[in-house]
Amino acid sequence: MISANNVTLRLGKKALFEDVNIKFTEGNCYGLIGANGAGKSTFLKILSGQLETTNGDIVITPGQRLSVLEQDHFKYDEYTVMDTVIMGNSRLYEIMKEKDAIYAKEDFTDEDGIRASELEAEFAEMDGWNAESDAATLLNGLGIDTDLHYSMMRDLNGSEKVKVLLARALFGNPDILLLDEPTNHLDLDAIAWLEEFLINFENTVIVVSHDRYFLNKVCTHIADIDYGKITLYAGNYDFWYESSQLLIKQMKEANRKKEEKIKELQEFISRFSANASKSKQATSRKRALEKIQLDDIKPSSRKYPYIDFRPDREIGNEVLTVDGISKTVNGVKVLNNISFIVGHNDKIAFVGSNELAKTTLFQILAGELEPDEGTYKWGITTSQAYFPKDPAAEFDNDDTIADWLTGYSPVKDATYVRGFLGRMLFAGEDGVKKVKVLSGGEKVRCLLSKMMISGANCLILDEPTNHLDMESITALNNGLIKFPGVALFACHDHQFVQTTANRIMEILPDGSLIDKITTYDEYLESDEMARKRTVYTADREGDED
Structure with missing residues (x-):
């Protein structure tokens, strides 16, 4: 159990939290929610001891081990993947290293023998002999292939590092588990695995997430941060x-x-x-x-942007034809003879673990990359707007937000442009902020403003919900549902995909394509998907054997 007793945190004159009292008990999963800036990540740092309170204290049941999902992706670059995971239980890792050092000695003394026997007893008590197999199970479940388990962390890509750090947090059955945005950068398969893990986890979990489906699936309680107070509700996100x-x-x-x-x-x-x-x-x-006293009803600190994609032109019957596209990246064939035809009512979700393949296909369709083989053709009535997965180049300049968006606007009128910015919560003086200093969420809202102002009838979006808060994700979700044009998108938010897409495409590891006119949930339940997953599971188990 972990509890906050009369916790207050002041940043300057502002109180981020004021006299917070809350108790998190064993066997429950708590979803910590609130608007951007409400202090969700800060509160997790307070609970973990990384941040001191102004007043009050945090109490953890004596003897219980607390584990935190690390956010520094470079912290363990000098360690192997396996060591990084096992370090999630620091005492077990210390025992392993001390044992290895003793056994490596050439002049093994009686004192060394006594110490080694003490360590072996503690090691066995902590189930140390199964540490590597337990770590491997976590890594495989999250999609880290067995041949990477003894690689150096520095040799992994960003997505792989996120999965290893998550495995590190989960390792060793911690008593209290603190997870800040654990589904970020995970593919939908890895998220589904994590959901099952947390559902079956018997200790205390406190999780910050913007994924509504995930919170609904795993949470027994919701802790809502609003105006410096935390209110606890029994039930999942929808019930809250x-x-x-x-x-x-x-x-x-x-x-x-x-x-x-x-x-x-x-x-x-x-x-x-x-x-x-x-x-x-x-x-x-x-x-x-x-x-008679009227109840004081404070408006929520949550703010919802207004996202409304209005095409300048109605789309015709001929939208997009993709014929035999192949592409090799860094020696790996990520697209292998991909062909499909897009209809004028299609909203297509690209799903699965092949992240590079999806991004590569979107870059080709947006005209930013040439295929090695094959062709694609947009219909003459179409106009496209593209949301890139990595938009850093868009904001590497000294423009203000208003000037930046004006450059993309067909109407060079300040009032017209500021209207679009206002919808995306850039009010008043926000318009003169430099784009290079914007946060991740602000950059995403700028890109969505750019897509709205373009009047395009075909939208290509590569992970648009990354960096967005719950309110913005909800607004974007609703905006795409009512959008009268065509959308091609990749997204790790299950509810977003399920409620938006009417067609599912998955690019498999060999670069080939599965194409189904169906909802996402129906696709997951389909016989073909079940067979495919069985084959991959069998292959993975064969690798472990």
């Missing part, structure tokens, strides 16, 4: 949303009835306060009026 909305509705209804009563009392007092025969009743009603 319904409960919080119902509470606000009930408070508003109660206030409405109180206001009616206030008006009734005021009218009586006004009419009869000067009437001698009614003065006693008027006085009684004055006392009743003084006792």
